[in-house]
Amino acid sequence: MxxxxxxxxxxxxxxxxxxxxxxxxxxxxxxxxxxxxxxxxxxxxxxxxxxxxxxxxxxxxxxxxxxxxxxxxxxxxxxxxxxxxxxxxxxxxxxxxxxxxxxxxxxxxxxxxxxxxxxxxxxxxxxxxxxxxxxxxxxxxxxxxxxxxxxxxxxxxxxxxxxxxxxxxxxxxxxxxxxxxxxxxxxxxxxxxxxxxxxxxxxxxxxxxxxxxxxxxxxxxxxxxxxxxxxxxxxxxxxxxxxxxxxxxxxxxxxxxxxGGKAANIVFDDAPIDQAVEGIVAGIFFNQGHVCCAGSRLLVQENIADELVARLKRRLSTLRLGDPLDKNTDIGAINSLEQLERIRHLAGVGDDEGAERWTADCDLPAKGYWFAPTVFTGVSQAHRIAREEIFGPVLSVLTFRTPGEAVEKANNSAYGLSAGIWTEKGSRILKVASQMRAGVVWANTFNRFDPTSPFGGYKExxxxxxxxxxxxxxxxxxx
The missing domain is CATH 3.40.605.10 (Aldehyde Dehydrogenase; Chain A, domain 1)
Structure with missing residues (x-):
């Protein structure tokens, strides 16, 4: 080996x-x-x-x-x-x-x-x-x-x-x-x-x-x-x-x-999967998921869902969790005990509601506040983990079949801060983005900021x- x-x-x-x-x-x-x-x-x-x-x-x-x-x-x-x-x-x-x-x-x-x-x-x-x-x-x-x-x-x-x-x-x-x-x-x-x-x-x-x-x-x-x-x-x-x-x-x-936000990150079947996986990781696991515009809902086209989730899990297995001052660390500490308890509670709700939890295999330090990168599959729009802002390194995966269904599911949220679209078709990016009720829509990237670009949301x-x-x-x- x-x-x-x-x-x-x-x-x-x-x-x-x-x-x-x-x-x-x-x-x-x-x-x-x-x-x-x-x-x-x-x-x-x-x-x-x-x-x-x-x-x-x-x-x-x-x-x-x-x-x-x-x-x-x-x-x-x-x-x-x-x-x-x-x-x-x-x-x-x-x-x-x-x-x-x-x-x-x-x-x-x-x-x-x-x-x-x-x-x-x-x-x-x-x-x-x-x-x-x-x-x-x-x-x-x-x-x-x-x-x-x-x-x-x-x-x-x-x-x-x-x-x-x-x-x-x-x-x-x-x-x-x-x-x-x-x-x-x-x-x-x-x-x-x-x-x-x-x-x-x-x-x-x-x-x-x-x-x-x-x-x-x-x-x-x-x-x-x-x-x-x-x-x-x-x-x-x-x-x-x-x-x-x-x-x-x-x-x-x-x-x-x-x-707050509960952003949808939409991946179509023509998207470059490895690039999309990196964008998904940046979208939800950057800053331990402590991001108001985090892509915490992954909407992936049904025919590529299994392959994408498998590649995502392999990628998450390579992330390094630990000392925030170590330059090799990818996942740092949860900001407070109060926030850690909220993340644990909502992840437990996901278990209770029947979603399937997968957690990256990593050793958590004995001291401090830590939560390993976690992915829930088998999630429906009725699940609380798909509706409520967890504000932690927890991703909910939903599937769709058509662009119209993707837009409907993405907009089915009390929030409207951000969204992401992954596809090789520029026309699809423009059409879907124009239908999103979100203040910021990223195309083939996520969590990119620039001082010259306005940022803000709709609804709650x-x-x-x-x-x-x-x-x-x-x-x-x-x-």
């Missing part, structure tokens, strides 16, 4: 990151103590406490919003687009210069493999700041009227799956449009946002233009409901998004919501767009 190809350990050094034992709130250009309690930021791969962070109280939120208002009134609203662009460009360069620190910290705090944070997340973060730096002095040419105005103070709440990337999606267009910001990162992944606060100071950004407050749900609620906020931007669960929509109803606040996946020229509209008073 041939000897299997083995990878030697290739760990990235965590010594490049200088972690403090505790962190305060970043308000008005300075780190200050909070008046609430504190939260522990935990490394999900080891369950080690990385640092304690302040939990902002309602009074702290008020301080941050008032600081953002002062900065907007006195400084930022009077700063020219050309000068705002210089700050954004400077921030982008600093992100590039400190990219190794950011990537290591992101993997420590989040659990994602270092090769993803190093090669995908952080380069895209810098790209977003570069892109919106280019727009800052060209807003009158963006198609929003001859004299578009900023809204004022933006309240931004981001999730734990892409902490730095979601920060860039929110802060870069807001600053380019002339707004000031109060941002709350997720309670389980606050450290890179606090690192970004130091980048803002290094870039000499005027105090109060960016404020970062840490905390859990009560902190986010106080920020969203604060009367001094003009704009709310949220990325996270549909349940919380609905609560935010109710909270701001009847106010003058503008809102964008980027919520939210409303509004982030990225591209369209992302500026959310931060401008457009008549």
């Amino acid at each position: 041939p000897t299997p190809f083995e990878y030697a350990p290739a760990p990235e050094s965590r010594s490049v990151v200088d972690l403090a034992s505790s962190y305060g709130l970043f308000i008005d250009g300075e780190f200050v103590d909070g008046t609430g309690g504190s939260l522990k930021s935990i490394n999900p791969a080891t369950e080690e406490v990385l640092a304690e962070v302040a939990e902002a109280s309602a009074a702290d939120v008020d301080r941050a919003v008032k600081a953002a208002r002062r900065a907007y009134t006195r400084v930022w609203s009077k700063t020219s687009g050309k000068d705002r662009a210089k700050y954004l460009f400077r921030i982008a360069r600093l992100i590039q210069e400190r990219s190794r620190e950011l990537a290591v910290l992101e993997s420590l705090d989040n659990g994602k493999p270092i090769k993803e944070s190093r090669d995908v997340d952080i380069p895209l973060v810098a790209a977003h700041f570069f892109y919106y730096a280019g727009w800052a002095d060209k807003l009158e040419h963006a198609g929003f009227g001859p004299d578009p105005r900023p809204l004022g103070v933006a309240a931004q709440v981001i999730p734990w799956n892409f902490p730095m990337l979601m920060l860039a999606w929110k802060i870069a267009p807001a600053l380019a449009a002339g707004n000031t910001v109060v941002l709350k990162p997720a309670e389980t992944t606050p450290l890179t946002a606090l690192f970004f606060a130091d980048i803002c100071r290094q870039a000499d950004l005027p105090p109060g233009v960016v404020n970062i407050i840490t905390g859990a749900g009560d902190t986010g609620r106080a920020l969203v409901e604060h009367p001094g906020v003009d704009k709310v931007a949220f990325t996270g669960s549909t349940e919380v998004g609905k609560a935010i929509a109710r909270a701001v109803a009847g106010t003058d606040k503008k809102v964008t919501l980027e919520l 996946s939210g409303y509004g767009r982030e990225g591209g020229r369209h992302g500026l509209a959310a931060y401008l008073d457009v008549v």
Whole structure:
């Protein structure tokens, strides 16, 4: 028998990151103590406490919003687009210069493999700041009227799956449009946002233009409901998004919501199967499935289903699960114990409802939060695993016979964030894509992002767009 190809350990050094034992709130250009309690930021791969962070109280939120208002009134609203662009460009360069620190910290705090944070997340973060730096002095040419105005103070709440990337999606267009910001990162992944606060100071950004407050749900609620906020931007669960929509109803606040998803990845019988398998893996097992637009429903044409699933299982058997800081790791840790328990619960529901589970054969570390790549076959549209967002490395496989059936099954979802189509026929791509009720439709690829391209959903996946020229509209008073 041939000897299997083995990878030697290739760990990235965590010594490049200088972690403090505790962190305060970043308000008005300075780190200050909070008046609430504190939260522990935990490394999900080891369950080690990385640092304690302040939990902002309602009074702290008020301080941050008032600081953002002062900065907007006195400084930022009077700063020219050309000068705002210089700050954004400077921030982008600093992100590039400190990219190794950011990537290591992101993997420590989040659990994602270092090769993803190093090669995908952080380069895209810098790209977003570069892109919106280019727009800052060209807003009158963006198609929003001859004299578009900023809204004022933006309240931004981001999730734990892409902490730095979601920060860039929110802060870069807001600053380019002339707004000031109060941002709350997720309670389980606050450290890179606090690192970004130091980048803002290094870039000499005027105090109060960016404020970062840490905390859990009560902190986010106080920020969203604060009367001094003009704009709310949220990325996270549909349940919380609905609560935010109710909270701001009847106010003058503008809102964008980027919520959950249950994307269909459609593979036709003429698709290049090996290429499709790689796209399926990228679609659902990238970032442990912690992706709102993950291709968690695989719709495969019936006559190739057995072959494709067999090849997919062989490919999953080669994925390496383990230390997120090892450069050879493909599957990292689940972000939190709470999320791991949800994944386990919904996978158990799949078993109970009669779907057939297959799990990649891999050793799970003794410490930390782990879930092996899992595929369910024999899934129907009635199964909960085909309807509910699992937000983990779990794929449900359904079959179809005709393009019409594929479209009907793909659109049979409460969500509408993304979709994928695999076929060699360009005409089929255009026809099927035009019938999809999804904000983003990828063709012969999946999970590809670019700062110039808008992103957002339909139905319970939210409303509004982030990225591209369209992302500026959310931060401008457009008549």
